[in-house]
Amino acid sequence: MSDSQFSQDTDDDDFGGYIKIDRYNQDRIDSLKDNYRNVLKQLGEDAAREGLLKTPERVAKAMLYLTHGYELNAEEILNSAKFREDYSQMVVVKDIEVYSMCEHHMLPFFGKAHVAYIPNGHVVGLSKIPRVVDVFARRLQVQERLTNEIRDCIQQTLNPVGVGVVIECRHLCMSMRGVQKQNSVTTTSAFTGEFLKEKTRTEFLNLISSKLS
Numbered sequence: 001m002s003d004s005q006f007s008q009d010t011d012d013d014d015f016g017g018y019i020k021i022d023r024y025n026q027d028r029i030d031s032l033k034d035n036y037r038n039v040l041k042q043l044g045e046d047a048a049r050e051g052l053l054k055t056p057e058r059v060a061k062a063m064l065y066l067t068h069g070y071e072l073n074a075e076e077i078l079n080s081a082k083f084r085e086d087y088s089q090m091v092v093v094k095d096i097e098v099y100s101m102c103e104h105h106m107l108p109f110f111g112k113a114h115v116a117y118i119p120n121g122h123v124v125g126l127s128k129i130p131r132v133v134d135v136f137a138r139r140l141q142v143q144e145r146l147t148n149e150i151r152d153c154i155q156q157t158l159n160p161v162g163v164g165v166v167i168e169c170r171h172l173c174m175s176m177r178g179v180q181k182q183n184s185v186t187t188t189s190a191f192t193g194e195f196l197k198e199k200t201r202t203e204f205l206n207l208i209s210s211k212l213s
């Protein structure tokens with residue numbers, strides 16, 4: 001599968017510049033479209049009424065967008081902007097928006113990720129950290145695995161002195177349905193190396209709870 005199928009160029013793309021309508025994706029859209037037309041019928045809708053005519057195609061494209069992380073390679077993203085640099089303090093990128101989908105109900109969960117690492121000879125372009133979060137978030141997930149996958153990818157690719165990841169999310173499957181708790185937030189965390197030590201972890205947690213203004 002080529003990298004070009006999902007790109008951020010806006011020229012000849014569709015849906016926010018992520019889904020290229022090439023042969024491969026057109027086949028996926030067509031197949032999903034047929035399935036979603038059936039879903040509408042099963043839900044008791046008239047799939048032929050005007051307001052719903054294009055809905056199966058819209059949903060197909062939306063679902064491909066919401067799961068486009070499967071098409072991306074997080075290691076490649078990090079390696080594409082890995083720079084030798086003599087900086088050995090903690091680097092923290094906090095308040096990274098997360099939009100993901102729970103694998104149990106295929107309903108959204110969303111919130112923030114906070115990611116830190118302590119370089120070991122190499123730093124990475126700052127924007128690549130949120131990009132890595134998106135690679136793993138834009139799939140069917142559970143929050144715990146999402147947290148671990150971000151940690152493991154950064155650890156394996158940059159080989160830093162340590163990595164810390166904290167994610168805080170609201171799950172629509174817990175508010176729109178099921179237990180129907182509107183205000184609960186789930187926090188998960190994953191650490192390696194220096195972050196396993198209390199002093200480093202406390203510094204990280206203090207930095208992510210501080211406000212700029």
Ligand SMILES: Nc1nc2c(ncn2[C@@H]2O[C@H](COP(=O)(O)OP(=O)(O)OP(=O)(O)O)[C@@H](O)[C@H]2O)c(=O)[nH]1
Pocket residue numbers: 102103104141142143144171173174177178179
């Ligand atoms: N650990 C974890 N659980 C999740 C996540 N997202 C959704 N869930 C849970 O997945 C579980 C699935 O449990 P089931 O009992 O099979 O599903 P269910 O009958 O729909 O459960 P209820 O939501 O309690 O109605 C639920 O407890 C959800 O809250 C997640 O990211 N991590």
Ligand SMILES: [Zn+2]
Pocket residue numbers: 102103104105106107171173174
């Ligand atoms: Zn769920």
